[in-house]
Amino acid sequence: MENNILLHATGINKQFSGVPVLKDVELSINKGEVHALMGENGAGKSTLIKIITGVYTKDSGQIFIEGKPVEINSRQDARNCGISVIYQELSLIPALTVVENIFLGQEIKRRGFLDKKEMRRRVKELIDKYEFDINPDTVVQSLGMAKRQLIEILKALSMDAKLIIMDEPTSALSAAESEKLFETIRGLRDKGTSILYISHRLEEVYKLSDRLTVMRDGEIVGVLTKEEITPAKVMRMMIGREVKQIKDTSKKKIFKDNVLEVKNLAFKNILKDVSFKAYGGEILGIGGLVGSGRTELIRCIYGAE
Ligand SMILES: Nc1ncnc2c1ncn2[C@@H]1O[C@H](COP(=O)(O)OP(=O)(O)OP(=O)(O)O)[C@@H](O)[C@H]1O
Ligand SMILES: [Mg+2]
Secondary structure, three states: OHHHEEEEEEEEEEEEOOEEEEEEEEEEEEOOOEEEEEOOOOOOHHHHHHHHOOOOOOOEEEEEEOOEEEOOOOHHHHHHOOEEEEOOOOOOOOOOEHHHHHOOOOOOEEOOEEOHHHHHHHHHHHHHHHOOOOOOOOEHHHOOHHHHHHHHHHHHHHOOOOEEEEEOOOOOOOHHHHHHHHHHHHHHHHOOOEEEEEOOOHHHHHHHOOEEEEEEOOEEEEEEEHHHOOHHHHHHHHHOOOOOOOOOOOOOOOOOOEEEEEEEEEEOOOEEEEEEEEEOOOOOOOOOOOOOOHHHHHHHHOOOO
């Protein structure tokens, strides 16, 4: 079992101006797994990622890669450990080609000159290996978000990344593009790469992850395996208490005519038995955690789903 662990971080503490943001955090990522990191806004997910990738230094704790203790004090240290991050705001240069972008800052040279043939060959090799639908000679500005993300992934792979971290990777993608990305992620995993995945969209996390670590207020609340993951359980862990059904207690009906009535609305396994009335002249608020189905509810009402 022990040698199946790629990254193990233990006893990680971090304070910002005296305020503890990470408290004795432990994170373990296996080789070749998709691991989700979840928690409400401000739980400490990004801070933990930044410590693993050398952007922030930890106050205490230890990180192990394949059982060996490592010191990660810079992004280069992280890269040397085989850790790559794909940021929400992608870092590609639009005027350059796919190959030029991938080797930007890590160009291969031969007798002092850029070895364009060799760089192209290596990119082609990766594209073929991972079966990406990308032409190495395309100029990036002609490509959409989804393709650009694939190039970022290729870039990580070109640096021999063993762990690729993705922070909200689908936020700018369409549903179809997200599906494609999930396929890519599964493909990476099946070839032995580990993925650490941060998303507020519960639905996609359930679909994708082999294991899931939940954080709350800077602490690890628990780790669930695929079989153990249920939406209710994750919600409860994230917010720290039971999510109760709330009865509509607003007795006073100032406006008589109900303009909209929703009855027993269901959608995939996101919405279950949703009923409410909206009266004329009333402002009706819909509250809930990210991923609880608010957006889907509205999309169903106006016909986008
Ligand atoms: N550079 C910083 N200086 C001071 N406080 C910070 C800094 N970065 C993060 N924090 C604080 O640390 C806590 C954890 O933030 P973090 O960004 O890690 O949360 P998160 O889980 O990534 O949230 P989100 O889901 O919103 O991205 C928050 O209270 C935040 O305000
Ligand atoms: Mg964050």
